[in-house]
Amino acid sequence: MTRLVMKFGGTSVATLDRIKRAAKRVGREVANGHEVIVIVSAMAGKTNELVGWVNETSPFYDAREYDAVVSSGENVTAGLMALTLQEMDIPARSWQGWQVPLKTNGAHGAARIEEIPTRNMDVKFAEGMKVAVVAGFQGVSPEGRITTLGRGGSDTTAVAFAAAFDAVRCDIYTDVDGVYTTDPRISSKARKLDRIAFEEMLELASLGAKVLQTRSVELAMRYKVKLRVLSSFDEYDEDAGTLVCDEEEIMESKAVAGVAYSRDEAKMTLISVADKPGIAAAIFGPLAAAGVNVDMIVQNISEEGRTDMTFSCPVDQVKRAEKAMSEAKAAGKIDYSELVADTDVAKVSVVGIGMRSHAGVAARMFESLRDENINIKVITTSEIKISVLIDRKYMELAVQALHDCFELEKA
Amino acid sequence: MTRLVMKFGGTSVATLDRIKRAAKRVGREVANGHEVIVIVSAMAGKTNELVGWVNETSPFYDAREYDAVVSSGENVTAGLMALTLQEMDIPARSWQGWQVPLKTNGAHGAARIEEIPTRNMDVKFAEGMKVAVVAGFQGVSPEGRITTLGRGGSDTTAVAFAAAFDAVRCDIYTDVDGVYTTDPRISSKARKLDRIAFEEMLELASLGAKVLQTRSVELAMRYKVKLRVLSSFDEYDEDAGTLVCDEEEIMESKAVAGVAYSRDEAKMTLISVADKPGIAAAIFGPLAAAGVNVDMIVQNISEEGRTDMTFSCPVDQVKRAEKAMSEAKAAGKIDYSELVADTDVAKVSVVGIGMRSHAGVAARMFESLRDENINIKVITTSEIKISVLIDRKYMELAVQALHDCFELEKA
Numbered sequence: 001m002t003r004l005v006m007k008f009g010g011t012s013v014a015t016l017d018r019i020k021r022a023a024k025r026v027g028r029e030v031a032n033g034h035e036v037i038v039i040v041s042a043m044a045g046k047t048n049e050l051v052g053w054v055n056e057t058s059p060f061y062d063a064r065e066y067d068a069v070v071s072s073g074e075n076v077t078a079g080l081m082a083l084t085l086q087e088m089d090i091p092a093r094s095w096q097g098w099q100v101p102l103k104t105n106g107a108h109g110a111a112r113i114e115e116i117p118t119r120n121m122d123v124k125f126a127e128g129m130k131v132a133v134v135a136g137f138q139g140v141s142p143e144g145r146i147t148t149l150g151r152g153g154s155d156t157t158a159v160a161f162a163a164a165f166d167a168v169r170c171d172i173y174t175d176v177d178g179v180y181t182t183d184p185r186i187s188s189k190a191r192k193l194d195r196i197a198f199e200e201m202l203e204l205a206s207l208g209a210k211v212l213q214t215r216s217v218e219l220a221m222r223y224k225v226k227l228r229v230l231s232s233f234d235e236y237d238e239d240a241g242t243l244v245c246d247e248e249e250i251m252e253s254k255a256v257a258g259v260a261y262s263r264d265e266a267k268m269t270l271i272s273v274a275d276k277p278g279i280a281a282a283i284f285g286p287l288a289a290a291g292v293n294v295d296m297i298v299q300n301i302s303e304e305g306r307t308d309m310t311f312s313c314p315v316d317q318v319k320r321a322e323k324a325m326s327e328a329k330a331a332g333k334i335d336y337s338e339l340v341a342d343t344d345v346a347k348v349s350v351v352g353i354g355m356r357s358h359a360g361v362a363a364r365m366f367e368s369l370r371d372e373n374i375n376i377k378v379i380t381t382s383e384i385k386i387s388v389l390i391d392r393k394y395m396e397l398a399v400q401a402l403h404d405c406f407e408l409e410k411a
Numbered sequence: 412m413t414r415l416v417m418k419f420g421g422t423s424v425a426t427l428d429r430i431k432r433a434a435k436r437v438g439r440e441v442a443n444g445h446e447v448i449v450i451v452s453a454m455a456g457k458t459n460e461l462v463g464w465v466n467e468t469s470p471f472y473d474a475r476e477y478d479a480v481v482s483s484g485e486n487v488t489a490g491l492m493a494l495t496l497q498e499m500d501i502p503a504r505s506w507q508g509w510q511v512p513l514k515t516n517g518a519h520g521a522a523r524i525e526e527i528p529t530r531n532m533d534v535k536f537a538e539g540m541k542v543a544v545v546a547g548f549q550g551v552s553p554e555g556r557i558t559t560l561g562r563g564g565s566d567t568t569a570v571a572f573a574a575a576f577d578a579v580r581c582d583i584y585t586d587v588d589g590v591y592t593t594d595p596r597i598s599s600k601a602r603k604l605d606r607i608a609f610e611e612m613l614e615l616a617s618l619g620a621k622v623l624q625t626r627s628v629e630l631a632m633r634y635k636v637k638l639r640v641l642s643s644f645d646e647y648d649e650d651a652g653t654l655v656c657d658e659e660e661i662m663e664s665k666a667v668a669g670v671a672y673s674r675d676e677a678k679m680t681l682i683s684v685a686d687k688p689g690i691a692a693a694i695f696g697p698l699a700a701a702g703v704n705v706d707m708i709v710q711n712i713s714e715e716g717r718t719d720m721t722f723s724c725p726v727d728q729v730k731r732a733e734k735a736m737s738e739a740k741a742a743g744k745i746d747y748s749e750l751v752a753d754t755d756v757a758k759v760s761v762v763g764i765g766m767r768s769h770a771g772v773a774a775r776m777f778e779s780l781r782d783e784n785i786n787i788k789v790i791t792t793s794e795i796k797i798s799v800l801i802d803r804k805y806m807e808l809a810v811q812a813l814h815d816c817f818e819l820e821k822a
Contacts, residue, residue: 019468054491069490079479080465082476086469145510
């Protein structure tokens with residue numbers, strides 16, 4: 001019996017009718033002879049509501065309690081999906097993270113999966129269960145507390161189950177019909193890609209294209225999980241969606257595959273820090289400990305032994321970052337004159353494995369932005385991407401200009 | 412260090428502000444030197460929403476999935492309460508049923524508590540935890556599935572914790588300021604009781620006075636838990652609320668302590684069943700197995716070896732009962748000509764330990780109803796209560812008449 005993993009995101013299970021619709025897709029795969037592991041998100045909006053309550057209750061919350069609260073939405077969907085399948089006479093049951101158990105480390109709010117023992121579920125499959133409906137996004141820590149895997153963590157749950165159970169495929173059902181060259185809400189010329197390389201998807205995911213959680217792509221790449229992103233609203237089609245696959249399986253290789261953006265960034269600058277060995281560790285250690293996801297880092301030229309250190313992070317982590325820095329300063333671990341936060345910036349990036357073999361991509365990108373009079377505040381590059389931080393108000397303009405500049409509308 | 416149990420019902424934790432208010436009461440008890448176990452319900456309305464989804468998805472639902480879904484509301488409140496207490500610098504953490512673990516039997520939807528090992532929580536108290544916030548209403552079955560204790564089950568959770576941890580008191584905070592002689596929404600003459608005997612409370616609870624879950628009162632009586640019902644909205648007062656206590660601790664003993672009602676009853680009659688030994692078992696066995704809570708039972712006089720069997724149950728279990736009976740008939744286990752359901756009835760009862768020593772209570776009750784031209788459909792009695800089934804439209808009238816007749820407005 002082959003195993004298949006199907007993951008349904010929040011909009012795909014937003015109402016009882018949509019759960020029924022998703023269950024029909026599951027039923028078809030059961031009829032095709034698969035044993036199916038279904039991963040469900042919370043009904044759309046539920047997790048945001050819970051996160052809102054936690055933030056309102058406690059701005060610097062205990063992440064263990066955050067996890068206990070926000071993981072509850074998935075439990076509801078898992079039970080409702082199991083009931084819906086049972087109504088279709090398909091033997092199904094729900095599984096919460098601790099019941100599997102999906103074991104994670106203790107990094108609450110962004111826990112990493114350490115092990116998914118297959119025994120409990122295998123026993124139930126052997127007893128006749130056809131569908132295991134798993135509450136996504138959650139696991140259990142070594143201390144027996146509930147953990148969550150970070151926003152979008154259900155994607156990672158899905159890929160991890162596909163790897164652990166050696167699934168033939170991991171289908172991610174969502175509210176878009178695949179991965180696009182950019183966000184169609186921003187550029188009407190955006191084009192759906194039939195295939196995208198793991199590496200590209202990884203950059204796009206981490207750059208803010210919200211189709212897949214970054215870590216799910218990492219996991220899929222490492223364990224060679226055949227990953228497909230497709231719409232739960234379209235009619236079924238064997239070739240639907242976008243296949244995320246190895247580079248070798250992609251024919252064409254344009255310089256740039258897509259343009260990504262991340263709207264809610266903040267640029268923070270520590271003015272006049274001592275430029276000495278260990279200063280970066282002294283700054284970024286406390287930030288990491290405070291749960292600040294530092295993205296870009298730029299260090300200015302040193303003058304008289306002092307320098308400015310600039311970094312970016314999600315805008316909702318600015319308070320955390322400020323607290324961590326002022327505490328480190330108070331403890332005498334770092335020294336700076338001022339911490340300046342610019343909370344009105346966005347990140348725009350171009351991504352493509354073809355960049356490795358096509359020269360001049362950066363130059364074309366900067367020219368294109370210059371032609372639109374968009375000032376670049378910070379630049380970072382990797383082998384297959386170039387990112388810039390710009391004023392948020394120019395974000396849409398920049399995405400459109402870059403999409404045109406690299407002719408991404410053409411297949 | 413003394414232990415205190417405080418339970419907050421759904422209306423007492425309906426919003427973040429109310430959770431804060433409840434947390435302040437908890438904080439006062441911590442300042443008084445108690446280690447506190449707080450039991451929380453779901454935010455008002457949440458459980459009903461979840462139950463509604465389950466019923467809509469699957470009318471004859473798998474109770475294991477029902478439990479997995481409807482238990483989620485309490486997890487949210489427990490986490491938010493722990494966070495609120497932490498904001499007040501009180502060391503607190505949340506506990507879900509399986510984390511305690513609160514062990515129950517496998518009777519999903521109405522599970523019974525079998526054991527509450529105190530070890531895990533004792534360790535945390537010893538490490539400095541001042542408040543354990545426990546998600547009420549839920550436990551874990553021997554198979555490791557989530558169970559729920561039935562509607563109002565958080566009261567039972569609270570009393571069970573008070574017994575297991577040898578608490579000095581179990582305070583049930585709710586939206587009323589105590590136990591009344593009847594529902595004040597029905598009779599403006601209703602009077603708050605300072606004390607009520609366990610036995611009376613037990614009858615009132617099971618008869619539909621929704622202040623406490625029946626089983627919580629049973630448990631409190633068995634383990635001599637000092638149980639207090641009080642409002643979470645009133646100013647604090649040492650003597651607030653109603654103390655539920657042993658009969659001996661009550662001075663006065665009027666014939667009738669209170670008038671209770673249960674609005675949503677159904678009267679079902681199996682017409683022409685064979686009147687032979689074992690027939691009651693053949694009928695009520697399948698009903699119990701189907702989860703129908705049969706309340707009153709009346710068997711008519713037999714004629715030519717056949718009789719009519721009448722029973723009452725909650726109106727939302729009528730479909731279940733009909734299904735169970737038609738299946739038993741199809742299986743040849745029982746024989747009847749027709750099953751007639753009257754879904755427009757209500758139950759009204761008078762309760763009092765004084766009934767044991769005061770004669771003529773039944774006669775006064777029936778006269779009072781006769782004077783209002785209310786027809787009695789079924790009667791049952793116990794040592795300390797008399798219940799009648801009447802047309803639902805007369806329910807309020809009957810409650811008011813009986814409250815007047817026994818002069819319950821007088822202390």
